[in-house]
Amino acid sequence: MTATATPAAQAPVAIVAKQRLGDRLFSGSALYSGVAILLILAAVAFFLVGQSLPAFFADPADLSGSPASIVDYIWPLVFGTLWSAALALVMALPLAIGIALFISHYAPRRLAQGLGYLVDLLAAVPSVVYGLWGILVLAPAVQPGYSWLVDTLGFIPLFAGPVSGTGRTILTAAIVLGVMILPVMTAICREIFLQTPVLHEEAALALGATRWEMIRMAVLPFGRPGIISGAMLGLGRALGETMAVAMVLSPTGVVTFALLQSTNPSTIAANIALSFPEAYGINVNLLIATGLVLFLITLAVNSIARYIVNRRKDFSGAN
Amino acid sequence: MAIDSARRSRTASAPTNELSHGRLGRGVPWIILGASLAVSAAVFWLFAVAGMTDGFNAIGAGLVGVLIYLVMIVVISRQVEGGRQATDRFVTALVTGAFVVAIIPLVSLVATVIANGLARFDVEFFSSSMRNVTDDGGGAIHAVVGTLLMTGTAALISIPVGLLTAIYLVEYGRGPLARAITFFVDVMTGIPSIVAGLFAFALFAIFFGPGVRMGFAGAVALSVLMIPVVVRSCEEMLRVVPNELREAAYALGVPKWLTVLKVVLPTSIAGITTGIMLAIARVIGETAPLLIVAGFTTSMNYDLFNDRMQSLPVFVYTSYANQGVDTQAFLDRAWAGALTLILIVMLLNLVARLVARIFAPKLGR
């Protein structure tokens, strides 16, 4: 994994491990799988770049909605994508850690298995159903709360009015996204927390730590890369989620931080889903270009996460 | 220092045995919770009676009750048990609270799907397709078959590739190639599903002409979405297998590939199964890519390599989006389809867990 591994492997020249056929086959197929992934991704990237190039060189007047330039078209979408995903992550991550801890360390053993099973199941609910639920159940339910927030806290820019009459705001979309990514993040966190070496936990408890102190000293540091991995998977899904956002959000293409209004920024994926069926000619390329931008955003977000994980991998079991 | 002063103040007030002193009884938190909720409910009820709010606000009462409990348990525990225990009680309440808060929308979601889905969850729904159906009859067997075939094929492609890649990354991978794979797998998680659909469509159009629609193309699109999830979760699970186990195997002269196969994989099989099930769950509900590459049909099709193939998410989406005059029939079918999809995943999950349990080493945990 790190550069230091190479000289270490070279050092003991005297002993050369016997090359077995099984070993060679196994490591070979593992290697080729990895390479296959790189090839698939290269093909996808090639497709994305090739298809989106025409949009960057097209006359902006030909583009859908006649924006001043392609940047003007993409920027509100980028903003909306990041803003909604960030809101979803801020809401869902603490909850996911909470649920995972509850299942792994707080709930009675018997109950915990059932609960874990229930949460896994919810990862399977198709996004269309989350969308339906968001429109028919959640939005009407939270609308009175939004009215109250705007009336009492309207002086805070986040809660500025006028309040949406239907509750289909970016906050609602973010809640739906949060609920969607919760099961994935919970499942990964839970599995990691369960893998904490029992010795570490027992040692902490034996030293007189309370349960929370044990979790803080043994479980959380051990699970940290897993938490970040789970968060990244969740964030990836939140950034790329298409149907649920398209159905729940009321997007009008503005750039605003206000959470409770009818006018909201759209997201890249939702915009592709909304515009693609009627798109033709250069607009198809334009939409694929926004897809490329989303691809790059995910790339950036993931690089940051990897950097954080790699800084602290002393707790990793292997290597 | 802090502990010292806490001990001093406690011993000053009540000089008794340190170990037997200062524990709240098992039932005490529950009593406090009940009392808090009761107080809050009473206050809200008074408001409602006095006409200050319209009707009894159960959600508000619950929230305020829980807040009162949080304050009470910390204060009482600090008095009786000291600061560290108070923090512990506070976190316990918070973690449990997080669980309850998160379970509310999830339960609401499941309840909505079940309540609406049961209307058409009948024999006809699982014995007929939508071919030549215009009224409120019809079923989704063609969509169920399509979903199983396409997701199954996607899994057949993704699981070996994903799992082997994860093994490569954890057990073999060194240097720039491993770093590149790790990095690009992360990038792959960010491919929006519709782009995966467009990609698969462009790819198959090269070989089969522009009008290509086939279930296999849908499976390829799903694989593009599924592989990174499999790699990511499996990698994480393999990484936490303690090195001691590997070293013990090597010390006994077990070849590396057998170590991976017989020691590392079984140890982490529960986590890997969860990861794979998550990956399947992630793609089984995809609508957009399948609509593009697998198309839409009302008839049964068993052939992955020919013609359009219906899937449950597309069935649900089109039933909702293109409702005919008799809207209720379309909505009922949509919800029943959603319920079916969830049940399929539940069943798969059960089977996977069973398999995992059979292969997992008998360890206590």
Added chain:
Amino acid sequence: MNITRASGFTAFIAASALVLTGCAANEGAAPEETEGAVALEGTLVGAGSSAVGAAQEVWIAEFQTINEGVTVNYDPTGSGAGRETFLGGGSDFAGTDRAFNDEEVAAGGFASCAPDSGIVQLPLYISPIAVIFNLEGIDELNMSAEVIAGIFAEQITNWNDPAIAELNEGVELPDLAITPVHRSDDSGTTENFTDYLAQAAPEVWTYEADGVWPLDSGEAAQGTSGVVDAVTNGTGTIGYADASRAGELGTVAVQIGEEFVPFSPEAAAAVVDASPFVEGRPDFDLSIELDRTPDTAAYPIVLVAYLVGCETYNDAEQAELVKAYFTYMASPEGQATAAEGAGSAPISDALFERVTAAIEVIS
């Protein structure tokens, strides 16, 4: 491995295999050979407008019942995608919310057709677009084009605005903010609605007809179902949607001259009849230039979707199939089926004759 567990597992696999190999109960085996008349056989593929989706479902069901050997598949992927697929040779026919325009027809290159073949464009799906609102106790309101444009441009912001009250004497309008709801997706419905506003109220509605909503204000919702749900679940909401989905919601009667015309299939067909065909096209291209400001009592907010096929197909058998299917859709029975199942307006007799003549061209 424990024996009961393994056998349970096997039983489960066996059971599921049994279920899955069973054919759908409503799908017959191979079609029986009918003697004498030549039975049609084959698969017909169409793609395009989702607005026609519900109508296609009932058309396909009936057509497949009549011709047992035929399977028709229609992908409701959207008009733009449908035109692209047809252009690229991916489908036998396309359904689209707007006809191929002059430029596209001139450019030609329809890969689905024989080289240098023209295309047949038939307005077979006419559907009124209702302006729907959600106000307690009010089922119908009268509005002029200016008022509708004013509301959707957010110049009229309250239901008790004098401009609305003036046209609705005797109706008690609430003091309630108006929330206009529009489509968030690119759609033919929006294009037809904004085209109406631009034609009928050019002073108030200064935007061009477009499938994408031109303003960045108001509430947006996905698809017809989304708009209907948003209007139903909100208060003081107003939106526009396919008339078949208006349901319990209040609807607007539109002012034409001195009269107020509520939507109806007949009134919608009337506006199509009153509109001229696009000039400079061959006889089999029945593209219509909709006139949204009719003199007679017609309902001007309509969506006309076209079924597009080739003049000449590469494959004569495929041409037979398309011809049979188009003939069925245009027939009075086909139009009645769509009216019943999808709430469309049957085409008039005059248009039917033109369409029948056009279908004859297909070969």
